Amino acid sequence: MSSQKIGIVGSGLIGRAWAMLFAAAGYRVCLYDILESQIVTALAELGQELRNLENKGTLRGELKAAEQLALISTTTELEQLVVDAAYIQECIPERVELKVNLYAQLDKVLQPQTIVGSSTSTFLPSRFTAGLKQKAQMLVAHPLNPPYFIPLVEIVPAPWTSDQAVQQTYDLMVSLGQRPVKLNREIEGFATNRIQYAILNEVWRLVAAGILNVLDVDRVLSQGLGLRYALLGALETAHLNAPGGVADYFQRFGGEMAKVSATYGPTPDVRDSEMLAKIAQQCEEIVPLQGLPQRRATRDAFLTKLAALKRQFE
Template sequence: MKIAIVGSGLVGQAWAIVFARGGHEVNMWDGDPAAVAHAQALITKQVADLHNAGLITDPAGLIARIQSVMTLEEALAGAQYAQESLPERLEMKKEIFAKMDALAAPSTVLASSTSSIPASAFTENLAGRGRCLIAHPVNPPYLVPVVEICGAPWTDAAVVQRTWDVMEGVGQKPVKIHKELKGFVLNRLQGALLREAFRLVENGYVDAEGLDVTVKEGLGLRWSFMGPFETIDLNAPDGLADYAHRFDEMYQAMSLEQTSTDHWSEDVIQKLEAQRRALLPKDKLLARRLWRDRRLMALAAHKKSAEE
């Protein structure tokens, strides 16, 4: 299958790796030719890291399946599936989907990586709106496999299924979102945790490092291989209902303090920024991101071996 990658930023690069690793031919395009050249260099490095981690066996073959092209027309020519990963701006989504709908073959699936904008917001007036949907990844998708698949009210059910099949075929873990909502499911869960994390720091209960340790050495250890419902199902003698009845009063009491919908205050943002920069200077961010990805590779290798 031929895949079109529209946008060569961090997410577009990662998608290119996902599809090429799955054996597909990939055409990658970006409105900025310099960005594509930069993306190819980063992809080469990421693929080398995957090989060193034992997660792929043919890095040269993978890279050979990713071709940079100069025009959107070239990217979409012969493509059965297109993954758009441009910045999170509604007008930009409307513009690129109108172009893709006009250029791509009628059977080509047009998917967006948007992390918050429903497909109905930028596909309603398209002639081919039935083949448009969201396939929202977690960054970087070549290491974090979940993909939220969410159609607009007019998306053809067969297109949703085709997208599911494409994602399963390249080793991703698709989740169907049954109806549109802003931010989909993953970011709403992340947002709830972040809102409480900001509140706890703002009110002086904990600092940035202590909060992160609580998650990475506590909740995160279980969440790396099971979700919150399975977690509570195993945390009471008789399962989920037993847990809910035991702890409902506690969670309800806490929720009374968690009802604010205010913006994050600039004071707490700057407080957290200062604490994070004390722990990690800004010029070390890229190195730490690469460290994160290597840790994710090690975790992926461990999970793969545990399933075999």
């Protein structure tokens, strides 16, 4: 249990989730936003959310919902946010000019011990920290939505981020009960989106070629590969799938893998309107747009159960 101060910049969807994760681990959280109205709503909704989780028995950490809420304070002053902060998690909208501006502002007021991690899903850290005085303390700490239920955090350094900042962020994420990974250098898409896009591209090609419809191509993951991947990564899955382990697996199937891979074809333009309209129509037959909030809530409820099961597995 820590009493260190953590700053959160931006009190939207992801900022709130981080506030809950840090408060659950006993950190003092200071939530900052440029909009006073946004902060007021955020605090009210956080209180409600924490009570809901407590009632359902899925609240994280050892503190009660009211105790966790009491650890969260708010401000609209950047100077107040940075004072004595051990770490700041940035969660402002995904627009590079906003990030560049904010990091330049932070650079002027940041104390030497404070690390800043960005939640960005797409921008390399070098893109918004280049030229700053305190750039060695800045990096990306990318969560997956919903961070309260999905433990992965991708820690991505810029070329100038210090090893110490990377390690401290890693240790901090572990202290929250998250499961971080450290990339040794920045790369477009980090790791998650590189893998996710490879899957989406192939799913798209199979539907566009008329080989599977949306329901069935999703079934390949949700009723097949995804069940294994919910427990194990791709390489450990391969390791278990050949009598002699992973070396045996790639010796046996590597030739076939290369042959199939040569047939993938170019990256599809997924903005192509005709195909997109077809995919959207089929998806909406499965879950109508007005049913999305309910479907998300159901997914999150089951992710909690899956997370508990995974802890037993590990």
